[in-house]
Amino acid sequence: MRIIEGGITAPKGFLAAGAHIGIKKVKKDLSLLYSQKPSVAAGMFTQNIVRAAPVIRNEKMIKAGNKIKGIVTISGNANACTGRQGLLDNEKMAEIYAQMLHVKQQEILTAATGIIGKEMPMKTIEKGIRSITPNINASRQSAKDAAEGIITTDTFLKELAVELDIGGKVVTIGAMAKGSGMIHPNMATVLAFLTTDAVISQRLLQKALIEAVKVTYNMISVDGSVSTNDMALFLANGMAENEEFTEDSQEYQQFLEAVLYINKKLAVQVVQDGEGASKMMATVVTGAKTKEDAGILAKAVINDNLVKTAIYGEDANWGRILAAMGGSGGFFNPEGVAISFANEKGVIHLMSEGQPIAFDENKALEILAQRDIIINIVLQDGLEEAMAWGCDLGHEYIRINGEYRLKT
Amino acid sequence: MRIIEGGITAPKGFLAAGAHIGIKKVKKDLSLLYSQKPSVAAGMFTQNIVRAAPVIRNEKMIKAGNKIKGIVTISGNANACTGRQGLLDNEKMAEIYAQMLHVKQQEILTAATGIIGKEMPMKTIEKGIRSITPNINASRQSAKDAAEGIITTDTFLKELAVELDIGGKVVTIGAMAKGSGMIHPNMATVLAFLTTDAVISQRLLQKALIEAVKVTYNMISVDGSVSTNDMALFLANGMAENEEFTEDSQEYQQFLEAVLYINKKLAVQVVQDGEGASKMMATVVTGAKTKEDAGILAKAVINDNLVKTAIYGEDANWGRILAAMGGSGGFFNPEGVAISFANEKGVIHLMSEGQPIAFDENKALEILAQRDIIINIVLQDGLEEAMAWGCDLGHEYIRINGEYRLKT
Numbered sequence: 001m002r003i004i005e006g007g008i009t010a011p012k013g014f015l016a017a018g019a020h021i022g023i024k025k026v027k028k029d030l031s032l033l034y035s036q037k038p039s040v041a042a043g044m045f046t047q048n049i050v051r052a053a054p055v056i057r058n059e060k061m062i063k064a065g066n067k068i069k070g071i072v073t074i075s076g077n078a079n080a081c082t083g084r085q086g087l088l089d090n091e092k093m094a095e096i097y098a099q100m101l102h103v104k105q106q107e108i109l110t111a112a113t114g115i116i117g118k119e120m121p122m123k124t125i126e127k128g129i130r131s132i133t134p135n136i137n138a139s140r141q142s143a144k145d146a147a148e149g150i151i152t153t154d155t156f157l158k159e160l161a162v163e164l165d166i167g168g169k170v171v172t173i174g175a176m177a178k179g180s181g182m183i184h185p186n187m188a189t190v191l192a193f194l195t196t197d198a199v200i201s202q203r204l205l206q207k208a209l210i211e212a213v214k215v216t217y218n219m220i221s222v223d224g225s226v227s228t229n230d231m232a233l234f235l236a237n238g239m240a241e242n243e244e245f246t247e248d249s250q251e252y253q254q255f256l257e258a259v260l261y262i263n264k265k266l267a268v269q270v271v272q273d274g275e276g277a278s279k280m281m282a283t284v285v286t287g288a289k290t291k292e293d294a295g296i297l298a299k300a301v302i303n304d305n306l307v308k309t310a311i312y313g314e315d316a317n318w319g320r321i322l323a324a325m326g327g328s329g330g331f332f333n334p335e336g337v338a339i340s341f342a343n344e345k346g347v348i349h350l351m352s353e354g355q356p357i358a359f360d361e362n363k364a365l366e367i368l369a370q371r372d373i374i375i376n377i378v379l380q381d382g383l384e385e386a387m388a389w390g391c392d393l394g395h396e397y398i399r400i401n402g403e404y405r406l407k408t
Numbered sequence: 409m410r411i412i413e414g415g416i417t418a419p420k421g422f423l424a425a426g427a428h429i430g431i432k433k434v435k436k437d438l439s440l441l442y443s444q445k446p447s448v449a450a451g452m453f454t455q456n457i458v459r460a461a462p463v464i465r466n467e468k469m470i471k472a473g474n475k476i477k478g479i480v481t482i483s484g485n486a487n488a489c490t491g492r493q494g495l496l497d498n499e500k501m502a503e504i505y506a507q508m509l510h511v512k513q514q515e516i517l518t519a520a521t522g523i524i525g526k527e528m529p530m531k532t533i534e535k536g537i538r539s540i541t542p543n544i545n546a547s548r549q550s551a552k553d554a555a556e557g558i559i560t561t562d563t564f565l566k567e568l569a570v571e572l573d574i575g576g577k578v579v580t581i582g583a584m585a586k587g588s589g590m591i592h593p594n595m596a597t598v599l600a601f602l603t604t605d606a607v608i609s610q611r612l613l614q615k616a617l618i619e620a621v622k623v624t625y626n627m628i629s630v631d632g633s634v635s636t637n638d639m640a641l642f643l644a645n646g647m648a649e650n651e652e653f654t655e656d657s658q659e660y661q662q663f664l665e666a667v668l669y670i671n672k673k674l675a676v677q678v679v680q681d682g683e684g685a686s687k688m689m690a691t692v693v694t695g696a697k698t699k700e701d702a703g704i705l706a707k708a709v710i711n712d713n714l715v716k717t718a719i720y721g722e723d724a725n726w727g728r729i730l731a732a733m734g735g736s737g738g739f740f741n742p743e744g745v746a747i748s749f750a751n752e753k754g755v756i757h758l759m760s761e762g763q764p765i766a767f768d769e770n771k772a773l774e775i776l777a778q779r780d781i782i783i784n785i786v787l788q789d790g791l792e793e794a795m796a797w798g799c800d801l802g803h804e805y806i807r808i809n810g811e812y813r814l815k816t
Contacts, residue, residue, distance in 0.1 A: 050734030050742045081727050081742075083763035116727025117764040228731045305713070305801075306809055313810030319489050319524025323636045326458030334458045334489075355491035356525045393713075394810065398803050401714055402721030 001258050007143030007159030010174035011197035012239035013037055017136040018145030021128025023076035023114070023121055030128050031073040031149030033193065034101060034136050038067035039235035041109065042206035044213050052080035052229040053090035054110040061109065065202060068235055069107040071193065072097040073150050074114075074125060075178070080228040081117040089120040096126050100133035113152055113178060113191055113229050147176040150191050153400055154178055158269045162258050166251045169242040171198045173255075175262050179220075179270025190217055190270050192232040194262065197240035198255060204245055208252075209234045212259045216267040219295070219388040221303050232263075271389040272372075276396025279311050280372045283388045287379035289331055294386035296330030301375060302390025312392035314368035316341065316359070318350040321375065336380030343370050409666050415551030415567030418582035419605035420647035421445055425544040426553030429536025431484035431522075431529055438536050439481040439557030441601065442509060442544050446475035447643035449517065450614035452621050460488035460637040461498035462518040469517065473610060476643055477515040479601065480505040481558050482522075482533060483586070488636040489525040497528040504534050508541035521560055521586060521599055521637050555584040558599050561808055562586055566677045570666050574659045577650040579606045581663075583670050587628075587678030598625055598678050600640040602670065605648035606663060612653055616660075617642045620667045624675040627703070627796040629711050640671075679797040680779075684804025687719050688780045691796050695787035701738040702794035708736030709783060710798025720800035722776035724749065724767070726758040729783065744788030751778050 009016050013036040023029040043062040045055050061068075072093055079086045094108040101108075136142065147157045161174040177192040194209075213232055245252040272280045283301045288294035301307055304324035310317040318339050325332060335354035340347050345367045348359045367373065417424050421444040431437040451470040453463050469476075480501055487494045502516040509516075544550065555565045569582040585600040602617075621640055653660040680688045691709045696702035709715055712732035718725040726747050733740060743762035748755055753775045756767045775781065 048731060048734035049740065050730050078727070081730050081759070081762070081764060083743075116725075116731060117759070118727075119764075228727075228734060305805075309806055309809035312806065315810070317524075319486070319526075319636075322458050322489050323456060323524060326456035326636060332457065335491075351489070351525070353491075354489070356489060356527075393806065395803055395806050397713075398717055398720065398801065398806060401717035402723065402802065 001261065002163045004161050004163050006140060006161035006174060008033060008146055008174045008176045008193060008195050009138045009143040010161035011172040011195050013197060013237050014174065014195045015136040015138050016142045016146035017132050018147070018149030019128070019132045019135070021132065022124045023074055028145065028148040029074055029076045030132055031146045032097065032132060032136055033071040033146060035069055035235055035237045037237040037239055038069055038107065039237040040200065040202040040205055041066065041068040042202065042209040042234040044209055044232045046227055046230045048228050050081060050228045052078050052112060053082065053086040054079060054112050055229060055231055056087070057090055058109045058231060058233070061106065066106050068109055069103040070097060070101055071109045071111060071233060072129060073111040073191070075150055075152050076114040077112060077118055077120055078114045078116045078229050079112040079120050082119065086120065089122055092122060093125055093129070096129045097133065100130060109233060111191055111231060113150065116228060143174070143176070150176065151178045154273050156273055158266050158273070160262050160265055162262060164254055164258055166242050166254055169240050171196065171240045171242055171255065173258055173262060175266060177266040177270060179273060190230055192217065192263070192266060194232070194234040194259070196236045197238065198236050199238040199240065199242050199244045200236045200255070201244065204247060204252065205234055205236050208256050208259045211256065212263040215260070216263040219299065219386070220267045220271045221299065221388070221390050268389055271391050274391035276394055276398070276400050277391030278394055278396070279392040281311055281375055281390050281392070282372070283375045283377065283390070284385070285377045285379065286385040287381060288384040288386070289382040291384045291386065293330040293332065294384045296328050297325050297332060297377065298386045298388035300324045300328030300330065301377070302388045305393055308390065308393035311368070311373060312394040314365060316348065316350060316364035316368060321377070322351070325377070332379050332381055338378040340376045341367050342374045342376060343367055343372055345370055409669065410571045412569050412571050414548060414569035414582055415555055416441060416582045416584045416601060416603050417546045417551040418569035419580040419603050421605060421645050422582065422603045423544040423546050424550045424554035425540050426550070426555070426557030427536070427540045429540065430532045431482055436553065436556040437482055437484045438540055439554045440505065440540060440544055441479040441554060443477055443643055443645045445645040445647055446477055446515065447645040448608065448610040448613055449474065449476040450610065450617040450642040452617055452640045454635055454638045456636050458489060458636045460486050460520060461490065461494040462487060462520050463637060463639055464495070465498055466517045466639060466641070469514065474514050476517055477511040478505060478509055479517045479519060479641060480537060481519040481599070483558055483560050484522040485520060485526055485528055486522045486524045486637050487520040487528055490527065494528065497530055500530060501533055501537070504537045505541065508538060517641060519599055519639060521558065524636060551582070551584070558584065559586045562681050564681055566674050566681070568670050568673055570670060572662055572666055574650050574662055577648050579648045579650055579663065580604065581666055581670060583674060585674040585678060587681060598638055600625065600671070600674060602640070602642040602667070604644045605646065606644050607646040607648065607650050607652045608644045608663070609652065612655060612660065613642055613644050616664050616667045619664065620671040623668070624671040627707065627794070628675045628679045629707065629796070629798050676797055679799050682799035684802055684806070684808050685799030686802055686804070687800040689719055689783055689798050689800070690780070691783045691785065691798070692793070693785045693787065694793040695789060696792040696794070697739050697790040699792045699794065701740065702792045704736050704738030705733050705740060705785065706794045706796035708732045708738065709785070710796045713801055716798065716801035719776070719781060720802040722773060724756065724758060724772040724776060729785070730759070733785070740787050740789055746786040748784045749775050750782045750784060751775055751780055753778055
């Protein structure tokens with residue numbers, strides 16, 4: 001596997017564009033993706049009962065096995081909690097893009113992110129799609145523009161591309177994601193778009209996506225809120241002309257590893273760019289009784305407001321970590337817990353066998369002053385492990401979220 | 409029922425004291441309560457797996473039906489995550505207070521709140537208890553001192569007393585509570601102490617406490633964190649000499665109403681004084697399918713960081729309310745939801761039948777500029793209802809919790 005410079009347009013036959021069309025005040029707010037050949041499509045969607053119009057429509061289409069030729073995404077308006085009109089507007093958005101591409105409406109997926117419960121500015125959207133579609137191309141810049149068109153409060157673009165040699169053919173995977181607010185485990189928690197030119201069945205593509213999302217996007221959290229809009233979409237157009245993967249083949253394993261790699265990189269970037277985040281914490285739980293317990297405990301730590309504010313304050317208040325674990329519902333024996341903080345500055349052991357350890361405050365401060373902090377939690381209850389990623393909770397989060405709607 | 413001026417010493421035979429003994433830098437950190445006659449005792453305790461030493465000991469004693477003569481509480485050190493030494497120190501604290509009162513160690517309950525995982529300053533505590541115990545008395549000031557001795561980051565005292573005429577006798581109930589951080593549903597979520605001179609069985613006292621905690625302390629949240637230390641204790645010393653209540657009697661109902669009243673008042677005060685809170689929100693869910701759904705939905709709204717920051721920002725971003733409900737796991741049909749904000753400045757309807765309603769931004773701002781905001785959520789799924797209380801999430805919460813340990 002080679003990491004290559006590129007994004008969503010890196011695989012053969014994928015074109016893109018992104019632009020500002022007037023939904024948001026200044027920033028890009030439209031992102032177009034086009035696949036020259038019909039793609040098989042996989043998708044994972046928010047578990048929120050309240051689901052945005054694009055979530056409802058895409059899920060239906062992917063379940064039905066539709067072949068996909070394009071995705072139109074707008075940012076600045078979530079088209080969620082918009083009732084029947086929202087469903088019609090979303091359908092209309094697909095229709096306009098389909099017309100422009102001369103493909104069927106059923107070949108277009110949609111996505112939206114932004115403010116909830118606001119009517120879609122359909123005139124702006126229609127005019128925008130019509131004027132920007134002619135610009136789609138496979139250049140590096142277009143991929144960047146498309147990645148910019150999906151973000152909201154993100155402060156940097158999240159894209160990645162890798163190449164694989166599989167059975168004498170070069171298979172490429174490209175991806176872009178957005179995150180920042182409303183990011184929480186329990187679903188495909190961000191807008192994540194993946195493209196590949198691999199020849200793969202829809203079933204296996206879906207399987208790879210599920211496996212990757214489970215240990216990446218589902219293990220990150222910025223604010224514990226579950227969005228109405230989040231989804232991960234994965235298109236495969238077959239243009240690499242590899243022999244179709246079979247489930248037990250080494251080729252599929254190779255492909256899956258690359259998909260895991262990309263999603264983990266992007267998921268961690270989403271956390272690093274969490275709304276108002278100044279620090280990233282990775283929690284590693286080992287020695288748990290079950291995989292499920294490990295996951296619950298790891299996620300409880302990164303989700304806890306008191307842990308998050310302590311990390312923000314560079315305060316080695318490990319008691320809050322133990323308290324968060326204890327309140328999570330995940331099983332562990334408190335008398336077997338060891339906790340340490342680590343990063344490039346070293347390690348400090350804070351607790352062992354459930355007992356506090358005296359530690360050097362200066363060393364702790366040195367470690368906690370860094371941007372990335374690893375929280376190691378070693379249990380004595382079994383052999384299972386899990387990893388979760390979160391960010392601190394500081395003044396910037398309050399500033400951004402206390403003023404979001406009136407400023408957008 | 410009459411509200412009277414007073415606190416924990418209002419019922420006959422209860423004495424108290426509170427003082428600064430040197431656990432904290434300046435503020436009072438010791439609170440003593442004494443009952444002249446042995447009291448029956450009820451208690452509810454944190455559901456956190458990690459439980460502070462006083463929680464472990466008290467629960468055992470109350471289950472065993474011990475008669476209680478006193479409670480010793482320290483603030484500034486939680487005696488949680490302190491291992492075997494913490495259990496011994498806690499026992500020692502009870503022993504010292506028992507010695508001073510000339511009662512048995514098994515007649516003394518203990519409580520602690522403050523920083524987790526820090527060794528107990530036993531010399532300071534011993535010296536403090538020995539010097540302060542002689543000061544206990546039944547005055548109004550002593551009740552206030554005791555209420556001050558249990559608080560940590562609280563900004564005002566939480567106490568209350570009521571009188572009831574029951575069967576020709578005057579029964580009095582007094583209470584004090586602390587809250588502020590680590591306040592979350594799912595348990596007896598604060599330190600709450602209630603005293604009464606009523607003649608009542610331990611079983612019925614426990615029943616009244618459970619019933620009250622369920623709809624009051626268990627329905628408030630400041631930060632979603634589940635403490636290792638929280639408990640509600642209720643002592644009844646029988647000095648009012650009423651005829652013992654029976655479960656189905658009107659007298660017990662009268663008593664229960666008063667207990668509900670006191671706990672609701674104090675629970676709401678805990679939220680109003682939430683760490684860094686500038687606003688209080690009460691969420692009322694009606695028309696839910698089940699009582700459980702109503703409770704889950706109401707609590708999800710007051711717990712959601714995005715809702716909390718929106719309230720802080722005085723932003724009528726109701727979409728976040730619906731998103732929080734949708735992600736909670738509680739059932740509801742999104743197409744039947746109505747949401748409105750209300751308080752003394754009026755009402756604004758934001759959503760009806762699952763569709764957004766255009767509303768007057770100025771009116772919304774006027775309502776949201778107030779300190780207390782009621783969020784009404786009307787569903788069309790059934791006849792059940794629930795109420796929950798929470799606070800906003802603003803810069804003060806970050807300031808307090810980002811710097812807590814180093815400043816204590």
